[in-house]
Amino acid sequence: MTGEATMRKELLALLEGGNAHFDFKEVLADLPPESINAKAANTPYSLWHFVEHLRIAQWDILEFIRTPAHRSPEYPAGYRPAPDRTTDQAGWRESCDRFLADLEALKDLVRDETLDLMAPLPHAPGYSIFREVLLAADHNAYHIGEIAILRQVMGLWPAHNRYLTGSAD
Numbered sequence: 001m002t003g004e005a006t007m008r009k010e011l012l013a014l015l016e017g018g019n020a021h022f023d024f025k026e027v028l029a030d031l032p033p034e035s036i037n038a039k040a041a042n043t044p045y046s047l048w049h050f051v052e053h054l055r056i057a058q059w060d061i062l063e064f065i066r067t068p069a070h071r072s073p074e075y076p077a078g079y080r081p082a083p084d085r086t087t088d089q090a091g092w093r094e095s096c097d098r099f100l101a102d103l104e105a106l107k108d109l110v111r112d113e114t115l116d117l118m119a120p121l122p123h124a125p126g127y128s129i130f131r132e133v134l135l136a137a138d139h140n141a142y143h144i145g146e147i148a149i150l151r152q153v154m155g156l157w158p159a160h161n162r163y164l165t166g167s168a169d
Contacts, residue, residue: 007117011110011130014137015103021141024054024099027148030158037086040153044083047147048092053080054143055099061136062102065109068123106136 001009017023028051036048045053056079063070073079087095109115109129117130151157 004117007130008110008113011117011133011137012107015107015110015133015140017141017144022144022148024096024103024140024144026161027144027151028096029161031151032156033089033092035154035156036089036092038154038156040150043150045080046086047150048087048095049080049083049085050143050147050150051092051095051099052087054140055095055102056080057139058099058102058106058136061132061139062105064124064127065121065129065132103140106133109133 013019014021017026031047037046039046056073060070060072060079064072110117110133115129117133118128121127121129121132148157
């Protein structure tokens with residue numbers, strides 16, 4: 001396997017989760033529907049707020065890569081819903097589905113061997129697809145890990161899930 005093929009393989013693995021990171025679907029598996037708007041003590045954000053933040057930030061990175069005229073949301077307010085906002089099951093599904101669709105689009109960029117991942121973006125010479133994919137993967141891993149901890153703290157972690165329950169097998 002060439003160095004470039006290895007790099008693409010590792011970037012895909014990082015985006016997908018696993019290895020040292022939770023995967024998005026895994027961390028949300030068996031989440032009780034009534035808990036999507038629940039907040040842990042001493043935090044202003046619900047589980048849905050975290051998912052929406054992940055979705056918005058990842059979308060922004062993807063659009064920055066794909067669309068030269070893209071304008072990012074205002075920071076920080078544009079990157080997550082207001083703390084008092086809630087959603088319903090349809091809104092929750094939409095947030096999750098859109099996050100996963102944009103994640104797949106990032107993976108498609110990595111899989112596209114016609115793209116030079118290291119080349120500067122024509123509209124942003126100091127940036128490359130490689131850099132942006134790493135940024136998205138790092139940001140996702142950070143907040144997906146936070147969701148896992150929040151679920152544990154809130155007593156919402158499934159008992160059969162081996163992570164965060166003390167069993168490493």
